[in-house]
Amino acid sequence: MTTDNGKRIGIEDAAARLNAAIGDLDRRRSDGLKAVAGAAAARAATLRRARDHLAATRPGDTARIARLDAAITAADSRRTLVSAEAVAAAHAAPQVDPAAWTVYGFVRDAAHAGLAGYTVSVTFAGENKPAATATSESDGYFSLRVQPRSKKKPASKRSAAKKPELKVNAPPEPAAEPAGAPPVLRVIDPSGKTVYEEAIATAALGGIDFREVVAQG
Amino acid sequence: MRERMGYGAIMLADVIDLLVRDNRIQDNGPTDLDPVCGVYVYAGEGIELAGNRISDNGAISGERAAGAAPGARGGVYIQLATAPTAAGADGVTEAGPPALQMHGNIVVAPLGPALQVQALGPVAVNDNRLASLGVTSETLGGSAVRIDDLGAARDLANANKRFYFLREGLLRPQPLGMWRLDNGAVDWSSNDVLAAAAPRRVLTGPVMFADNQVLQRLRDRASRGISAITISSLDDVEFADNQCNLMAADDFYLVQALLAGYSVRVTGCRFQETLGRVIYSAASIGQINTTAHNHSTHCLRAIGSMRLIKNDNIELVELVADRVCERVVGVLPAPAASSELELLR
Numbered sequence: 001m002t003t004d005n006g007k008r009i010g011i012e013d014a015a016a017r018l019n020a021a022i023g024d025l026d027r028r029r030s031d032g033l034k035a036v037a038g039a040a041a042a043r044a045a046t047l048r049r050a051r052d053h054l055a056a057t058r059p060g061d062t063a064r065i066a067r068l069d070a071a072i073t074a075a076d077s078r079r080t081l082v083s084a085e086a087v088a089a090a091h092a093a094p095q096v097d098p099a100a101w102t103v104y105g106f107v108r109d110a111a112h113a114g115l116a117g118y119t120v121s122v123t124f125a126g127e128n129k130p131a132a133t134a135t136s137e138s139d140g141y142f143s144l145r146v147q148p149r150s151k152k153k154p155a156s157k158r159s160a161a162k163k164p165e166l167k168v169n170a171p172p173e174p175a176a177e178p179a180g181a182p183p184v185l186r187v188i189d190p191s192g193k194t195v196y197e198e199a200i201a202t203a204a205l206g207g208i209d210f211r212e213v214v215a216q217g
Numbered sequence: 218m219r220e221r222m223g224y225g226a227i228m229l230a231d232v233i234d235l236l237v238r239d240n241r242i243q244d245n246g247p248t249d250l251d252p253v254c255g256v257y258v259y260a261g262e263g264i265e266l267a268g269n270r271i272s273d274n275g276a277i278s279g280e281r282a283a284g285a286a287p288g289a290r291g292g293v294y295i296q297l298a299t300a301p302t303a304a305g306a307d308g309v310t311e312a313g314p315p316a317l318q319m320h321g322n323i324v325v326a327p328l329g330p331a332l333q334v335q336a337l338g339p340v341a342v343n344d345n346r347l348a349s350l351g352v353t354s355e356t357l358g359g360s361a362v363r364i365d366d367l368g369a370a371r372d373l374a375n376a377n378k379r380f381y382f383l384r385e386g387l388l389r390p391q392p393l394g395m396w397r398l399d400n401g402a403v404d405w406s407s408n409d410v411l412a413a414a415a416p417r418r419v420l421t422g423p424v425m426f427a428d429n430q431v432l433q434r435l436r437d438r439a440s441r442g443i444s445a446i447t448i449s450s451l452d453d454v455e456f457a458d459n460q461c462n463l464m465a466a467d468d469f470y471l472v473q474a475l476l477a478g479y480s481v482r483v484t485g486c487r488f489q490e491t492l493g494r495v496i497y498s499a500a501s502i503g504q505i506n507t508t509a510h511n512h513s514t515h516c517l518r519a520i521g522s523m524r525l526i527k528n529d530n531i532e533l534v535e536l537v538a539d540r541v542c543e544r545v546v547g548v549l550p551a552p553a554a555s556s557e558l559e560l561l562r
Contacts, residue, residue, distance in 0.1 A: 009469070014496060014548045018471050021358050021443045022502065025365065025380040025477060029451075032335045032367045036297055039260040043231060070304065077309035078302045081420065082337070085378075093381045208387050210377045 026089065033086035037079050044075035084112035087139050088212075094143060098206040104143035105211035107136040107187060114140025115215055118195070119188040122146050122203075125181035146183065148205060187213050223289030223296075225254030226274055232261045233301075234314075239268040249275035249328040249351070252288025260297045263314040272325035277350070282328055282436070285353045292324035292331040292347070300338025302420070311421065315339035316366075322346070329353060330363055331431070337367040341425045348432040352442060358475070359447030361433040366450035368422020370479045378451050380477060386522030386552035388451070388479060388504050422452040424478070431461045435468040442468070444475040454478030454503070458485040465494040471548070472497040472518075480505045481521075488513040498532070500549050516542035518549045 051068040054061060087106075094102045107118040120142040121130035132144040183203050187196035196213045203209065226245040227237065237256060246253030255271035258264065271292045289296075301312040316338030323346045324331040331347035334340065342364070349361035369378045372390040382388040396405040426448055433445035445463050448454055456476050463473045473488050473495050481503035488498035488511065498513035506521030511530045519527045534541050 007469075011545070011547045014471055015550070017443060018475075018500070018549055019384070021447075021475065022380060022384050022477060024358070025449045028335070028365055028449075029367050029380070032297070032337070032365065035335075036299060036337050036367065039231065039297055039299075043260075046231070073304040074302050074309065074312075077304040078299075078420075081309050085420075088378070093377075093379050096385050096387070202389075202391070208377060208382065209391070210375065211391075212375055 026093070030086065030089040033082055033089055037082040037086055040075050040079035040082060044072055044079065047072045047075060080112050084108065087114070087141075091141055094145075094208055096206060096208065097145065099147070101146045101148075101203050101205055101207050101209070102143065103146065103185060103200065103203075103209045103211065104141070105213065106140040107142065107213045107215060108140050109215055114138060115189075116140065117190045118142075118213075118215070120144065120213075121186050121188075122183050122200075123186065124183050130186075131183065146203070185211065187215075189215060222259070223254050223257035223294055224252060225257040225294070226271075227256045228254075229258045229261065232258060233263065235261050235264045237266045237269060240270070242269060242271045242274065244273050244276070246275040248278045248280075249290075250278050250280055250285045251275060252286055252290040252329075254289055254294040255292045255324065255326070256294070257289060258295045258298070260299070261295060262299050262316075263301045264295065264298050264317045266293060266317075266319045266322055268321045270323045272323065273327060275327050277327045282351050282353050285328060287353075289333075290326070290329035290353070291333050291349070292326040292329075293319070293322075293334070294330070295334040295336070298334055298336040298338070298340070300336075300420070309420070311338070315341055316422075317341070320344045324348065325350065327351060330359065331361055333359070333363045335365045335367065336424075337420055337422060339368075339421065339423050339425075340364060340366055342429060343425065343427050345429045346432075347429055348434070349445075350434045351436045352433075357441070358443040359445070360442055361431055361445045362426075362448070363446075364424055364426065364448045364450075366422035366424050366452060368420050369451040370453065371419055371421060373451060373479060374419045380449065380451070383451065383477060383479065383502060383504065384552060386504070389523065422450045423455075424448055424450045424453070425455045426459065427455060427457040429459045431459060432464070433462070433473075434464045435466060442470040444472050445470060446474040446476075448475075449477045451479050454481045456481070456483045456486065456501075460487045461489065461499075463490040463495065465491040468494060470495045472500045473515075474499040476501045478503050481508075482506075483508040483517075483519070484510050486511045486513075488515070488517075490514045496545055496548055502549075516545055518542075518546070520549065520551050522552055 047068055055065055094104050107115045116136055116138045118136040121133040122144055123130045132146045134142045134144050136142045182199045182201045185198050185200055189195050195215045226242045242255045253275035255274045298316040300316040301314050302309050303312045316336040317340045320343045325348045328351040331349045347362055352360040376391050377388055396403050454476055473490055481501050483501045495515050497518045498515040500518040501508050502520045504523045506519050507526045508519035509528050514533045516532055517530050
């Protein structure tokens with residue numbers, strides 16, 4: 001952090017350290033979510049033992065048994081939700097690529113379990129062949145990196161008004177005269193049935209979109 | 218294993234509805250070189266700490282902190298605080314109480330943070346005196362107060378939930394399920410179409426840190442730290458009306474308060490540091506960010522990728538060294554990605 005006199009720090013060094021501290025927040029969040037899921041599982045197990053003991057020794061105490069059942073269900077529900085979130089947080093984040101659009105996410109069932117072998121694709125309007133295709137992994141994860149087909153009209157850049165007291169960074173505005181419909185994200189199950197289709201209006205160079213698709217049935 | 222255990226006056230492994238009120242928790246532990254806490258909880262659900270005086274746990278040895286044994290130490294150290302949940306018909310829902318509520322406490326930690334907590338759920342820390350009288354190499358980020366909330370804003374139910382994306386200006390709500398205006402009516406039928414694809418369940422994590430006095434005193438010469446206060450959440454972070462004080466000798470920190478949230482508000486605070494011992498008094502990072510009406514010794518850095526309001530702050534160094542804060546913007550530059558997106562059609 002310091003140079004030879006012990007009392008200097010380069011701007012780049014300081015920036016790297018501060019950015020590393022911010023980057024570390026994702027690792028902490030991922031580890032924390034795993035720990036919460038583990039604690040919820042442990043709590044559910046403890047509550048189950050207490051419930052079984054109560055049911056065996058005082059079967060007539062239905063009110064307390066019902067309360068324990070509700071607590072067990074709540075702990076199980078939280079573990080399921082937090083586990084799914086922990087899996088998402090544990091995957092390395094796609095890096096920003098100014099020359100491509102990235103769409104990534106998960107295909108899951110209604111109980112938040114990952115579904116493998118689903119085909120995820122992005123197709124530009126007016127084209128039959130997908131611009132990018134991926135197959136979901138064992139935990140349902142997929143990632144697509146989409147290159148533009150041709151030179152597009154750039155979104156209007158924000159005015160560079162130098163107002164020291166007020167800075168506005170609005171989301172990118174649509175092109176004034178869009179050439180056509182936005183690209184379509186499609187998910188097909190292993191039997192060939194389309195389970196999800198969406199035109200993503202935010203598709204943009206340098207952009208990263210996330211989707212969690214819940215397959216039905 | 219060390220990161221899952223702690224010693225202290227109150228030690229709890231797994232607890233529900235913990236209430237610690239109006240106690241004196243003082244003078245426990247033979248030396249501050251041992252990892253000692255006033256209150257240590259590994260996993261707690263619905264914790265409330267109110268009106269306690271928690272101080273001098275781990276007698277000050279006078280030795281350099283470099284010789285301190287590793288492990289959980291500090292005034293209040295909570296590995297996992299979660300908000301109670303209930304199982305609804307369509308999944309888990311919040312039951313109402315917060316993960317942690319802490320108010321009216323006096324916490325003085327001889328070595329280590331006054332408060333360290335990782336939470337999933339709402340956190341409210343109000344009206345406390347939180348003092349850390351020394352740091353170890355383990356606690357250089359958030360050395361006096363560290364709050365990491367694992368929750369996320371409801372807006373982000375189906376979005377990139379990453380601090381990396383927050384830093385890059387890409388943490389945005391996805392336009393799924395948004396109603397549309399249709400022929401004079403508000404039509405939310407698109408929600409039905411998208412419901413299968415967009416899970417709407419999210420455990421929130423708003424953090425309210427208000428009306429506190431925080432002190433970081435550094436007792437060893439030449440400590441090199443990142444931040445004295447770190448608060449992070451992908452939900453809302455409110456940091457209001459606090460008096461934050463960093464007393465350094467030959468020590469140097471990059472920033473006194475590092476505040477990262479999907480939405481963040483830093484208002485009405487006084488950030489005071491030994492002159493020349495930090496670069497920024499506070500750095501706030503959010504997609505939407507209001508940093509206003511603060512007084513600080515050093516520069517205030519605020520980044521809001523979707524919307525930023527930074528006004529009516531007084532930075533003392535700007536009064537004595539003209540435009541110095543503009544020259545250190547590079548230590549925490551604004552993200553470039555958000556302003557350069559080119560839509561694909």
